[in-house]
Amino acid sequence: MATLADVARLAGVSPATVSRIINGSSKPVAEALRERVLAAVEELQYVPNAHAQLLARSHRSTIGVIVHDVSDPYFAEITRGLQRVATENGRLVIICNSYRNPDRELEYVELLRAHQVAAIILAGSGYHDDAFTAKMNGKLRVYQATGGRTVVIGRHDHVGDAVVPDNEKGGYLLGAELYALGHRRFGVIAGPEQMTTTTDRLAGLRRGAREHGLRLPARRIAYGDFDRASGMTAAAALLDAEPKLTAIAALNDSMAIGALALLRSRGITVPDEVSVVGFDDMPIASDVTPTLTTIRLPLADMGARAVTLALQPAEGDDAPRIVQVGAELIRRESAGPARR
Structure with a gap:
């Protein structure tokens, strides 16, 4: 690869002059000299060293994003939204998959700090783990003290700005819809028990049950991994335990699609x-048969808002900014009146 010194020799200038032109220094440079240097860059196909540029500039150009799994449609949509805004602002995005491993998230924060990213965005549910939360907050505070910005999406009790979807209300709307259709015996496919998103969505379902003078018994809740395979397994367990269930509420669309596949395999x-109802309104929710009644969260918009917060400095007392995101019931074909 060509070096900065190679460009300087070809253009007949000093390496310092080449550096000023390439790095956008505010010091004035004659236009003819600038054109000569840029022509040498083009001829040699010189690519600046990003780390060297970072040291030469006070401007940080990279945003680090930690998600559970970018192949999950939930995170793919969030990432789509945040990358759009980052690209519009000339920022590079580094995406890290933690696969719901808290220790790996802590390691990624350290790695992103070492790369001097402009912001760190943590997307996805938090954990019911006070020790982890305290440790993560400690690392994020150190990072913020060096000028970095932090934003969380869908998490509780973390430092920095936050984009907060109303998961509890979404669960409530889901339950209210099933009760309105006459369902009194329905099973729930929840996410992992240690995730705060699971707890929030279940809390909404339980609030809906209380308003109807009912309760959601533990025996009608099966826990999955927010994927299709676990949705199938959980649906089978619920129906085997209580064959008279009239509905299944899955707390994300991937598990709902797994439930649809299990019912189809049994001729139900x-x-x-x-x-069957789901949660999140993934793009595939309107393509499956029957189309899926679900709760819509504006996932791409959530990602976009997170990057916007990261790039806009806070005003006033620097208190964390909280962006609340609503949930909406989307009625389609998969939910109907309870059978007699």
């Missing part, structure tokens, strides 16, 4: 015999 029609 949806929604005539069993209704």
Whole structure:
């Protein structure tokens, strides 16, 4: 690869002059000299060293994003939104997959700090783990003290700005819809028990049950991993335990699609015999058969808002900025009146 010194020799100038032109220094440079240097860069196909540029500039150009798994449609949509805004602002995005491993998230924060990223965005549910939360907050505070910015999406009790989807309300709307359709015996496919998102969505379902003078018994809740395979497994367990269930509420769309596949394999029609509802409104929710009744969260917009917060300095007392994001019920074909 060509070096800065190679460009300087070809252009007949000093390496310092080449550096000023390439790095956008505010010091004035004659236009003819600038054109000569840029022509040498083009001829040699010189690519500046990003780390060297970072040392030469006070401007940080990279945003680090930690997600559970970018192949999950939930995080793919969030990432799509945040990359759009980052690209519009000339920022590079580094995406790290933690696979719901808290220790790995802590390691990624350290690595991103070492790369001097402009901001760190933590996307996805937090954990019911006070020790982890305290340790993560300690690392984020150190990072913020060096000028970095932090934003969390869908997490509780972390330092920095936050984009907070109303998961509790979404769970409540899901339950209210099933009760309105006459369902009194329905099963729930929840996410991992240690995730705060699971707790929030279940809390909404339980609030809806209380308003109808009912309760959501533990035996009608099966826990999955927010993926299709665990949705199938959980749906089978619920139906085997209580064959008279009239509906299944899955707390994300991937698990709902797994439930649809399990019902189809058993010859159970949806929604005539069993209704199925999901959560998040993934793009595929309107393509499956039957189309999926679900709770819509504006996932791409959540990612976009997180980057916007990261790039806009706070005003006033620097108190954390909280952006609340609403949940909306989307009615489609998979939910119908409870069978008699």
